[in-house]
Amino acid sequence: MKLETLAVHAGHAPDASTGAVIPPITLSTTFAREPDGSTPHGWVYTRYANPNRDSLERCLATLEGGAACAVFASGSAATMTVLQSLSPGDHVIVAEDAYFGTLRLASELFARWGLAVSLVRTSDPDAVAAAFTARTRLVWLETPSNPLLHITDLAAVAELARRHGAWTAVDNSWATPVLQRPLELGCDLVMHATTKYLGGHSDTLGGAIVAREENELFQRIRSTQMHGGAVQSPFDCWLVLRGIRTLPYRMRGHCANARAVAEYLGRHKRVAAVHYPGLPGHPGHALAAAQMSDFGGMLSIQVRGGRDAALRAKSRVELFTRATSLGGPESLVEHRHSVEGAGSRAPEDLLRLSIGLEHPDDLIADLERALAD
Numbered sequence: 001m002k003l004e005t006l007a008v009h010a011g012h013a014p015d016a017s018t019g020a021v022i023p024p025i026t027l028s029t030t031f032a033r034e035p036d037g038s039t040p041h042g043w044v045y046t047r048y049a050n051p052n053r054d055s056l057e058r059c060l061a062t063l064e065g066g067a068a069c070a071v072f073a074s075g076s077a078a079t080m081t082v083l084q085s086l087s088p089g090d091h092v093i094v095a096e097d098a099y100f101g102t103l104r105l106a107s108e109l110f111a112r113w114g115l116a117v118s119l120v121r122t123s124d125p126d127a128v129a130a131a132f133t134a135r136t137r138l139v140w141l142e143t144p145s146n147p148l149l150h151i152t153d154l155a156a157v158a159e160l161a162r163r164h165g166a167w168t169a170v171d172n173s174w175a176t177p178v179l180q181r182p183l184e185l186g187c188d189l190v191m192h193a194t195t196k197y198l199g200g201h202s203d204t205l206g207g208a209i210v211a212r213e214e215n216e217l218f219q220r221i222r223s224t225q226m227h228g229g230a231v232q233s234p235f236d237c238w239l240v241l242r243g244i245r246t247l248p249y250r251m252r253g254h255c256a257n258a259r260a261v262a263e264y265l266g267r268h269k270r271v272a273a274v275h276y277p278g279l280p281g282h283p284g285h286a287l288a289a290a291q292m293s294d295f296g297g298m299l300s301i302q303v304r305g306g307r308d309a310a311l312r313a314k315s316r317v318e319l320f321t322r323a324t325s326l327g328g329p330e331s332l333v334e335h336r337h338s339v340e341g342a343g344s345r346a347p348e349d350l351l352r353l354s355i356g357l358e359h360p361d362d363l364i365a366d367l368e369r370a371l372a373d
């Protein structure tokens with residue numbers, strides 16, 4: 001079946017006890033046993049497994065074409081669980097432009113655990129090839145990346161990693177399984193901040209790891225989830241599963257609007273650069289066109305006049321909301337350099353836009369006002 005159909009149906013079935021078409025939220029933390037100690041429905045305790053979590057995990061595994069999925073209380077908890085599944089002394093190659101929180105986790109928290117981390121420009125496969133050591137166990141990728149939307153060749157890097165006996169994990173939060181299918185390109189794990197497009201309504205925090213095979217790595221991830229306990233609540237699982245039902249249609253709107261806004265900004269005299277892989281001038285355009293089915297809803301611009309000009313434009317928007325995050329129906333604008341603070345790699349004249357589902361004419365009118373003299 002096609003993705004639109006799977007998004008509506010995967011993980012869903014009318015509730016066996018009531019016929020409810022929409023699943024109930026099972027808040028119970030514990031489940032009754034028979035006199036002989038058996039658990040007739042298979043449920044024991046909600047940290048181990050819960051009906052709402054199970055539905056969401058089945059849905060996400062189906063959408064990504066994976067064998068198994070584990071969901072977490074946040075995207076960062078999902079990332080942390082992958083890193084926790086490695087051992088002290090293991091070496092990890094991490095995309096230098098991965099999500100800021102991922103870089104913090106890998107190079108601050110896990111450095112203290114004895115994980116060796118190399119930050120690499122993964123859009124250059126030669127740089128990745130040069131970074132492997134005898135202890136490399138994992139390559140962590142993110143494409144398109146934040147905030148300059150660099151594109152990494154997933155099939156090429158997955159092949160390199162396989163030759164070095166390392167796993168490949170991809171943060172697919174920006175592209176979603178609608179636009180990009182890392183497991184089909186040979187990657188081992190897909191990570192999601194379901195907080196973003198999958199939940200899709202800026203009202204729930206969550207994370208997921210989907211595995212191509214239920215291998216040793218995934219078994220460690222599952223065990224860390226169950227025993228470490230960074231699980232997603234039944235209500236949050238329910239919200240993400242609900243959000244996913246409209247994901248393919250929402251992504252069409254995000255992509256069409258972002259393309260319209262990017263083309264408009266590309267012609268604007270106050271905009272020095274537009275970073276959007278859908279524009280033919282973007283350095284990753286050809287690769288993105290080959291590896292993604294569309295270019296997504298995120299873009300960044302560099303405003304002529306530097307930091308002050310960028311902050312001024314940001315202060316003048318009326319329809320865009322000044323806030324961090326992405327993937328909701330409302331458009332957001334953010335000055336990444338001030339949000340990330342010391343150590344930020346974001347240029348000071350850069351604004352990142354999460355293009356929502358408003359009409360593109362209204363978004364363009366708001367940017368026209370914000371960028372005017």
Ligand SMILES: *Cc1c(COP(=O)(O)O)cnc(C)c1O
Binds near residue numbers: 074193207326
């Ligand atoms: C938001 C985000 C995360 C982290 O997710 P949280 O749910 O905030 O922990 C990780 N990666 C990307 C690409 C993100 O946008």
